[in-house]
Amino acid sequence: xxxxDLSEVHHLINDLFKWPQSESEWDEYRLTQSQVDFFNENGFxxxxxxxxxxxxxxxxxxxxELTNPNHPGHELFYEFHSNESSDSNTVLFHALGAWRIxxxxxxxxxxxxxxxxxxxxxxxxxVRFWHDQLFYKPAKKGGVVxxxxxxxxxxxxxxxxxxxxxxxxxxxxxxNGCLQYVPGSHRWGLLDKPELAGDLLGIMDYLxxxxxxxxxxxxxxxxxxxxxxxxxxxxxxxxENKSNQPRRAFVINAFADGVTSDTNEELLxxxxxxxxxxxxxxxxxxxxx
Numbered sequence: 001x002x003x004x005d006l007s008e009v010h011h012l013i014n015d016l017f018k019w020p021q022s023e024s025e026w027d028e029y030r031l032t033q034s035q036v037d038f039f040n041e042n043g044f045x046x047x048x049x050x051x052x053x054x055x056x057x058x059x060x061x062x063x064x065e066l067t068n069p070n071h072p073g074h075e076l077f078y079e080f081h082s083n084e085s086s087d088s089n090t091v092l093f094h095a096l097g098a099w100r101i102x103x104x105x106x107x108x109x110x111x112x113x114x115x116x117x118x119x120x121x122x123x124x125x126x127v128r129f130w131h132d133q134l135f136y137k138p139a140k141k142g143g144v145v146x147x148x149x150x151x152x153x154x155x156x157x158x159x160x161x162x163x164x165x166x167x168x169x170x171x172x173x174x175x176n177g178c179l180q181y182v183p184g185s186h187r188w189g190l191l192d193k194p195e196l197a198g199d200l201l202g203i204m205d206y207l208x209x210x211x212x213x214x215x216x217x218x219x220x221x222x223x224x225x226x227x228x229x230x231x232x233x234x235x236x237x238x239x240e241n242k243s244n245q246p247r248r249a250f251v252i253n254a255f256a257d258g259v260t261s262d263t264n265e266e267l268l269x270x271x272x273x274x275x276x277x278x279x280x281x282x283x284x285x286x287x288x289x
Contacts, residue, residue, distance in 0.1 A: 003073035006099060006106040010286040013103045016055055017111045029116035039121055043186030043234035044220070050113050050167045051225035055104070060169050062102040063134055063248055067093055073101035078131060078268040084197040085143030090240060092143035092197050093136035096268070098250070105132065108167075109252055114227070115289045118163055118254050121229055126257035127288045128280060130154070130162065131268055133251035137177050142241025144177070145196060147203035149185075150253065151232035152193035156263040157280060160190075161256035162232035168249045172222045175243040179228060179236055180217040186231035200237060255280070257287060 012019055020026045031045075039045040051059070065071060069082060077097040085092040098105035108114070109129055118127045137143065150164050172178040188211055194202035204212060217237075220228055230236060241247050261267060261274040271284045281287070 003076065003101060005076055006101065006103065007283050009106065010283070012107050012110050014107060016058060016104055016107050019110065020112050026112065026116060029113045031117050031120050036120055039229060039231070042181075042183040044181045044183070044228060044230035044236070045121070046220045046222060046226070046228040048113070048117060048227045048229065049225065050111065050165075050227040053225075055108075056169055056225045058104045059108065059250065060248060062098070062104050063136065063169065063250070066095065066098055066102060066134065067136060071101070076100040078270065083143075086195060086198045087143060090141050090143035091138050092145065093134065093138075094197070095134045096131050098134050099129075099132045105250065108250070110288060114165055114252060117229060118165065119289055122161060122163055122254075122256045125161075127254050128257050128259070128285050129288055130157075130253040130255050130285065132253070135247075135249045135251065137241035137247040139176075139241060139244050139246050142177050142247055143197060144200040144240055145238045146194050146198050146200050147235055147237035148194055148196060149191055149233050149235055150230075152191060153196075154232065154253075155190070156261065156265070156267060157255065157259050158262045159259065160232060161259050163254050164230050164232060165227050165252045165254070166230070166249060167227040167251070168222050168224055168247070170224050170246055170248050172247055172249070173243065174219050174221065174239075175241075176245055176247040177238045177241040178219055178221050178247075179238050180219045181230065182215055182217055182235040184214070185235040186233040188233065188235070190233065191235075200239060203235065203237075254288070
């Protein structure tokens, strides 16, 4: 039986999250000015509580179901890679489009903790959803995500007014391949894009000598349910998972309302074309707040 395409629904489906009904309720999720200042200075902000235990467990269960290529909603993915790693000895599960298939991954986009923070970090602007991602690095053999800037893969939209929220479903450590950042690299301008699951340090070929001298990565360890927000030009990557524990995570990518298409081709597989110069909107790019 076909799975309902949840991109048709632009509100919470179940009671996993609660949508605020007043400004005072929204204030509960507001970042402090010092957090916003840290983001603007460094290009990322970590340790943001995003999920409780029930929400974590629900999303873990849904992710485990979605790794099955025979899942009945499989055709709704924009991309699906059982293993995107370029190293046959490691595994990196990576997929886009879970919000269309499973109710918790649909509703997490309307998690007020995410929506409030995203709006603030985009300059207190209305937020639109771009697309989601799932990442799964299995124990012992999880593959790398090469150093990159997210916007280098998103130049089919402009202007650059984009934001990424990475949220772990497991404790994320250096041993299991946590995210690493180069503070301040969001001011380096747009760089060429490497192969996402290729050589971890492939980006070094695209850096100037000055940038190479400033390439001082900081590993950012998080607890399950904590999120990291980063600017779309901030250099980030993550190493192998050599631990005994999996490293599961999802990503929500968003942009400020008003961004337009910069291509006459598909923005995402199966999504109707939004022609160059037209506003990014419609059922696949809903306004969140």
